[in-house]
Amino acid sequence: MSTGEGTRTGSGTLLAFALRRDRVRLPVWVAGGAVLMAVQSTGNQAVFGTPAELAAFRATIGSNAAAIALGGPPVGLDTIGGVVAFRSSFVFTLVAALMAMTTVVRHTRADEEAGRTELVRATRVGRHAPLLAAVALSALGCVALALGLGVAAAVTGLPAGGAFLFGASIGALGLVFTGVAAVAAQVTGSARAALGLTGTVFGIAAVLRAVGDIEGNGWSWASPIGWSQAAHPWSDDRWTPLLLSLAAAVVLPVVARALLDHRDLGAGLLQPRPGRPTATRALGSPLGLAWRLQRGALAGWAVGLVVLGLVYGWFAGSVEDLLAGNAAIRQFLPSSADLVDSYLATTLSITALLAGAYAVAAALRARGEEASGRAEPVLATATGRVRWLASHLAVALAGSAALLVVGGAAMGLAAAAAVGDGALAGRLVGGALAYVPAVWVLAGAAAALFGLLPRAAAALAWAAVAYVVVVTLFAESFDWPRWVSDASPLAWTPSVPAEAATAGSALGLLAVAAVLLAAGSAGFRRRDLLTE
Amino acid sequence: MTTAISVSGLVKTFGSVRALDGLDLEVGTGEVHGFLGPNGAGKSTTIRVLLGLLRADAGRVRLLDGDPWHDAVALHRRLAYVPGDVTLWPAITGGEAIDLLGRLQGGFDPTRRAELLERYDLDPRKKARTYSKGNRQKVALVAALASDAELYVLDEPTSGLDPLMEAAFRDDVRRLRHEGRTVLLSSHILAEAEALCDRVSIIRHGRTVQSGSLSELRHLTRTAMAVETVRPVTGLADLPGVHDLRADGSRARFDADTDALDGVVRHLTGFGIRSLTSSPPTLEELFLRHYGEDLPEAAPDHAPEAVRS
Structure with missing residues (x-):
């Protein structure tokens, strides 16, 4: 955090305050994710006890369009960990994206809409500090979620290396949507619209990866969800695709900061037009x-x-x-x-x-x-x-x-x-x-x-x-x-x-x-x- | 005089907080009644009970001869309300919000709506998210004043208005009184209450501490006097009803209870009055007398600020 009197002054104080405001909320997200992970891990280990059962699964579900559309790419299905990743990674990316977008919007656009940002910015707090604090808070949440998922998977008996890679891939997706939400909070003029825009981006990402994985073409690489799922935990154990996520997680907040400099406090990038002076009969x-x-x-x-x-x-x-x-x-x-x-x-x-x-x-x-x-x-x-x-x-x-x-x-x-x-x-x-x-x-x-x-x-x-x-x-x-x-x-x-x-x-x-x-x-x- | 609002022994608790603690309030039909108290005294809570938005825990509450909780909708047809903290729908314009609230209330005069928009200088085409606090308040004021109601419940309606708009608001309240309508005006701005109200009730910590007409209440206040005499005044301090005497040779300054004025002036004439100024008692002083004990050594210059903050 900057110690001088710059545009980031006060970020640390705001982050500490944001952590206090979310001291229940974020742990609930992380704990909820970890419990879901433990359920997935133990449940799949109970169902697929033998190599023959795994082979049967591979032969059917692994090539089923519905399963791929709702899960992930059909890779690594000869291990239970791979099955867990295949069946549950999409749900976990949804959890991470929801956590990240609600956290960022709550501490940026929602505060601004309620007038709280004005109060804070009038103190010795830099222009970029609230945004930086919100992104940092969400990033901390994503790291905690990544660790929580890794620990939950590892202690329930899945190989630790894959467990923490899987957690990291989900956390990385959360980081990307931290950035997406940060940008959306600048573009739109209300918290509701910012959440809607971020959700739309997630929907597009989900469709792109579903198309890519079912058709077996490269569309998955156009989707942040595809980057996370390309890590192939418990099989290929690839960390490199997550570099794409990290790059996006750095670039998007920078874009958000640039947009912030081009708009007024309380307003979005789009100027509101005058509306109706009288109400229609319907209202x-x-x-x-x-x-x-x-x-x-x-x-x-x-x-x-x-x-x-x-x-x-x-x-x-x-x-x-x-x-x-x-x-x-x-x-x-x-x-x-x-x-x-x-x-x-x-x-x-x-x-x-x-x-x-x-x-x-x-x-x-x-x-x-x-x-x-x-x-x-x-x-x-x-x-x-x-x-x-x-x-x-x-x-x-x-x-x-x-x-x-x-x-x-x-x-x-x-x-x-x-x-x-x-x-x-x-x-x-x-x-x-x-x-x-x-x-x-x-x-x-x-x-x-x-x-x-x-x-x-x-x-x-x-x-x-x-x-x-x-x-x-x-x-x-x-x-x-x-x-x-x-x-x-x-x-x-x-x-x-x-x-x-x-x-x-x-x-x-x-x-x-x-x-x-x-x-x-x-x-x-x-x-x-x-x-x- | 018939009664528009009658409250006795009203109690409302929120958890362990006793927001209203046996509050009494009587408002006659056709009067403008000031409802005074500092922030947190329970003014808005009382008003929300009167509107049936909160349920009383104990006490008797009658509004326009009805029960505000059970007859809420029927009573609301006959009243108009301006909340203390006006929040509007961000994507709906001020004009739309005025029309909506007017139609929901029942009676609504489009001609008066146009007049009021002009008088309060409000652009009805703007979305509420772009309005300032004062403009949001104007939206609620226009909606209330354009409706044809028997009772107007106004919760600190001028707290965001500039002086010009405040003057327009005072004219509107006088018009309402002229038309025989009842107004309950909650405020912590005493000048407003003094200018507009027939009677006032002062509350503190959820209880009514004083109620009556302005002249009755003034009777309870002290007049500030400054006198210059030929011979130095003696014996003033011994007179009943004289307070805070500061004598300096032939000059003396003191506060006198209103009912002691006659005796004080009689006493002063014995020393040859050269000049005598008296400042009329204000509600402000009464207010300070009731709340002043919370203030450390209430200095006259700072005390009003403390009451308002």
Whole structure:
């Protein structure tokens, strides 16, 4: 840290303060990642006890487009470590990217938006110090995550060399997205937009590496996720690809610093244009307001799910080339004679997970409005609490259902074109709709938490989403106890098109969602309005 | 006089903090009532209870003959509110926010909206993220003042306004009073309360410490007097109601209780008055008397700052 009076003055103090602010948050990310690593390590060692089992896995899943799209490049599958890396590296890169982007944006654009940066910058603090402190904080988190993953893998019995390389590859991805988020925080004018932009970059990186690994061409090298996965831990043990990540991790913050010098405090790079002097007729009700506040985010999610659906649907053509009929494949894909249907059922469940995440984010918007104080003037008008909450929940419920429909339709159309079976389009839309009740249970859980435990609602609701994601991706292949997966609403949804849809479980899930929504509404009616 | 707001024994706790501790508040219909107290005294908490945003732990709260918690929506149709700390939606323009809040409230006068935008010099096309604190406050003020309400609840509405805008605001409050509407004006700016309010309530640590009309309260305050006499004044210190006497030959300065004024002046005439100045009692002094004991040796020059900070 600079000791002179330069643009970086105060970075050290700010970093110490940021560490204090995140003294719970960052350790939770690192510990969560380490626990997930230990689960992956022990789970895979239990399933693949013999070389024959590994060989069977190699012959089926290792060449399955769905597994490659959701995992990593099929290399090193003759070792358990290689299998762990193949199956879980993508999920860990997602964890690292989420940790890095939320950390950086929280300490840069979000502080700036709230006016805290102005207060800090008016003291003896240099222009670049807040950015530098945020990047340094996130980098420390990435290093801690890398070490945590390495230790967790090594102590659960995987070779230590590969373990720490795997950890380093995930940490390196986190460093890259630390830089991406740092740039996004300069370009956009709000924390929400900065997170959206960084998430979009991650989505593009994920698609690039999926295409590259499935088609076996060089596209993976255009993706930071591809760089991390090119380390091939527990097989080739290559450290050199991570130099690409490190280079990006250095260049991106430098770019961010240059952008910072070309904008005003509080503003993005794009100057805001004047807006409407009067409100349209639509903006005259709580529902109109909720729609206005949430429509941008919904459009972003819709674009993401359509792109994902088109890509996943198109790969249905590759699945046909697969070897069929091996029992081991059922550990990853739902039981079905038809491999294409199995593949699409799995990718559809990914769409459902994303729709569930959207539903929770949209339902939690009510808490964001309340915590920021923006709910107060609205609730001081002739707008009842139930109606106000219902408006945000209506957007969450209708929006998540719409996402499932467009995501399923995109996947169905692409798959229909790739496989040459026109009926697939309709079947996948139907299959996506079958997930609506389960996704609504997640929205209901967020609503119930909002009403009953408002201060903890966001953390607990996202923990529920994380649980459902882990269970949906891994519970079946690791033979976890039934109750573990039964606690997830998605487990109660038949895997259409591989399984037939049933009305019973759908009605049950809808009833659970209704009870949760009612509990949230009742709780909110009885409690104080809580601002932060 | 009918009652617009009636609060007695109001208690509100947040965890172990007792924010309101048996607060009383009576506001008559058609009056402009000043709700005074330093930061953290419980003004905003009281207002949030009155709006049904917080639930009272104990006490009786009536607002426009209704229960603010159970009849919130029906009561809100009849009132307009300006929060103390106005936060708006960053991507929504000021004009849109005004329209939205006006429509949600119910009654809303577009002509008055246009007048108010001009009077408060507010550009309605700007997104709220680009507004200053004062401009955000103007958005809330315009939305409230353009609506047709019986009761206006204004929580420190001028804390971000410049003096010109403050003058415009005072005109608006006088217009509301002229129209027979009730205003609850929370403030820690005493000059504002003195200029606008019929009655005031002063609270401290969640309790009402003083309530009444301005003249009643002034009665409780002291008048600062400076006198020059032909012969040096003696015996002043022994008079009841004389405080802080500083005598220097033929000049004397002291504070006198309002009800002791008559006797003091009578006493002074015996020494041949050459000049006599008296500064009228202000709420500020009353305020300082109530809060001053927290201040170490409250120096008159610094004390008002301390109260405001």
